[in-house]
Amino acid sequence: MPQISSLILLLLAGSLSFIGCERHPYSQGEIIYKYNCANCHMDDGSGLAKLIPSLDKSRLTLSEPAKLVCLIRNGLPVNKLTGQEMPPNTILNEVELTNLINYLGSKYALKPQTVQAPEVKKMLAGCQTH
Amino acid sequence: MESNKNSLMKIISILSLTSVMALLVMGCRNEPQRLPYLGNIEVNGSDTIYHTVPDIALINQDSQSFRISSLGNKVILADFFFTSCPSICPKVQKQMLRLYDRYKDDDRVMMISHTIDQRNDSVEVLKRYAHNLEVDIHKWTFVTGQKDSIFDLADQYFVSVVEDPLAAKGFDHSGRIILVDKNRRVRGFCEGTDPESVTAFFDTVDKLLKEEYQ
Numbered sequence: 385m386p387q388i389s390s391l392i393l394l395l396l397a398g399s400l401s402f403i404g405c406e407r408h409p410y411s412q413g414e415i416i417y418k419y420n421c422a423n424c425h426m427d428d429g430s431g432l433a434k435l436i437p438s439l440d441k442s443r444l445t446l447s448e449p450a451k452l453v454c455l456i457r458n459g460l461p462v463n464k465l466t467g468q469e470m471p472p473n474t475i476l477n478e479v480e481l482t483n484l485i486n487y488l489g490s491k492y493a494l495k496p497q498t499v500q501a502p503e504v505k506k507m508l509a510g511c512q513t514h
Numbered sequence: 515m516e517s518n519k520n521s522l523m524k525i526i527s528i529l530s531l532t533s534v535m536a537l538l539v540m541g542c543r544n545e546p547q548r549l550p551y552l553g554n555i556e557v558n559g560s561d562t563i564y565h566t567v568p569d570i571a572l573i574n575q576d577s578q579s580f581r582i583s584s585l586g587n588k589v590i591l592a593d594f595f596f597t598s599c600p601s602i603c604p605k606v607q608k609q610m611l612r613l614y615d616r617y618k619d620d621d622r623v624m625m626i627s628h629t630i631d632q633r634n635d636s637v638e639v640l641k642r643y644a645h646n647l648e649v650d651i652h653k654w655t656f657v658t659g660q661k662d663s664i665f666d667l668a669d670q671y672f673v674s675v676v677e678d679p680l681a682a683k684g685f686d687h688s689g690r691i692i693l694v695d696k697n698r699r700v701r702g703f704c705e706g707t708d709p710e711s712v713t714a715f716f717d718t719v720d721k722l723l724k725e726e727y728q
Contacts, residue, residue, distance in 0.1 A: 424604050432604045433611070434646040466646045467639055471600055 413487025416480050420473055429492060435468050439492050447493040449485050453504055454511035456481065478504045549722055552672065552700040566698040567670045572628070572657040575641040580657050582698060588624040589722055590694040591617075593706060594668050594675055594687055596631035597643045601682045606689040606706030607647065613691070614654055616716060622723055625654035630668065630675050630685055632661040672700065693719055696726050 418427065425431050429439035445451050459472035476484065482501045489496040499507075553565025567582070574580040582590065591613055595603040610625065617623040629635035635643075640656040658664070668675040671692045678686040689706040693715070701722050704715035 423601055426605065426608060430608075432608055433648045435643070436604055465642075467597060467642050468646075469598075 409490055410483060410487035412480075413483035413485070416476065416484045417487055420476065420484070424470070435466050439488070442492075446488050447495050447497070449489070449497055449499045449504070450507045450510065452485055452488065453481060453507040456484070457508060457511055478508060481508075548725055549701045549718065552702070564697075564699045565670075567694055567700065568667065569698065570659065570663050570667060572659040572664075573637060575637060575644050575651055575656045577637045580655065582626075582694075585624050587696040589622055589696060589719070589726060590624050590626060590692075591719070592626045592628065592671060592692045592694060593690065594628045594630050594664075594671070594673050596629050596683070596685060597635050597639055598631065598683055599685070602687075602689045602707050606691065609704075609706045609709060609712045610654070610691060611647070611649070612709075612712060613715075613719070614649055617719070618650075618653060620723075622727055623719070627654070627656050628664055628667065629656065629658045630664060630687060631683075632658060632664070672703065691715065693722060695722060 424436045425439055431438035431441075439446065445455060455470075456473050456476070460470040462469040478501050482499055482504045485504070486496075486498050489498065551564045555565070556563040569581050569583045572580045591610070593606055593610060595606060607627070610627065614625060617625075629640060635658055637658065640658065641651075644651050644654070644656050659667075665675055668687075671690075671694075673688050673690050673692065675685065675687040677684060690703045691706045691712070692700060693702040695701050702715065702718040704711040704718070706712065
């Protein structure tokens with residue numbers, strides 16, 4: 385009896401985690417997004433009118449991991465038209481950046497490319513700082 | 515076993531009956547109820563004095579002087595923010611936009627965003643911000659003023675605003691959106707960082723409009 389019930393439990397847990405994976409292929413990246421980007425770009429990536437761009441509209445950048453890595457690391461200077469800037473993010477390490485980029489790519493990019501942490505490390509080294 | 519089941523059924527039916535009754539009573543009581551008046555209420559003989567937000571002189575995005583009283587008798591939705599705020603402000607303004615969209619064509623409602631960053635948010639900066647938020651400044655106005663009076667004003671709206679060198683860009687503040695009636699009395703608020711709180715707030719605003727314009 386106890387064996388059967390533990391088997392059922394195991395199956396249940398297994399299927400639950402499977403469903404979980406299906407819904408959020410990059411759940412780590414999603415959490416990183418929420419804490420580092422969503423304040424400005426919103427949970428759903430919709431941005432704020434002309435002040436903060438919607439991520440849907442920046443599919444190009446989001447399809448190019450190397451550009452995106454440097455954009456996140458260096459931020460963007462004050463835009464003269466809107467007065468808004470994107471601050472540099474120096475907190476995220478290459479593993480977190482990898483998760484974030486894969487999440488953003490899967491959600492917004494026209495042609496999602498997945499990256500691995502060692503590649504991201506190289507990309508970071510190639511960023512021009514300003 | 516059998517009697518156990520029976521008493522369980524009894525308990526369940528009693529519980530559900532009482533909860534239905536409680537719901538009915540609450541439902542009846544809630545309907546005619548007016549929105550509460552927030553803040554201190556003083557009773558002076560036959561007079562009741564409610565807390566009101568002061569009608570201080572402010573300056574709008576067009577460099578014109580602005581007072582709440584100059585709006586005429588309007589219901590007001592207000593918040594406190596600053597244009598370079600990297601923390602909660604964009605989310606709060608996004609929710610203010612939801613309110614804007616809902617009451618855009620309702621002349622009884624006006625919206626005011628007060629900047630708490632007098633150093634950076636000049637009148638020009640406010641104007642550029644409003645323009646890029648793509649809202650009509652005759653409906654939703656952006657104001658500044660003397661720093662001390664804006665901080666005092668925030669207090670009167672029950673919004674906490676403090677300068678904190680450790681906070682992002684030097685300010686710590688709450689993201690409340692405040693509802694004020696035609697007589698400058700505070701009648702409700704929601705948390706602008708929480709979309710669900712704002713959805714519930716729609717009903718509060720509608721209720722006040724019904725109360726104020728019968």
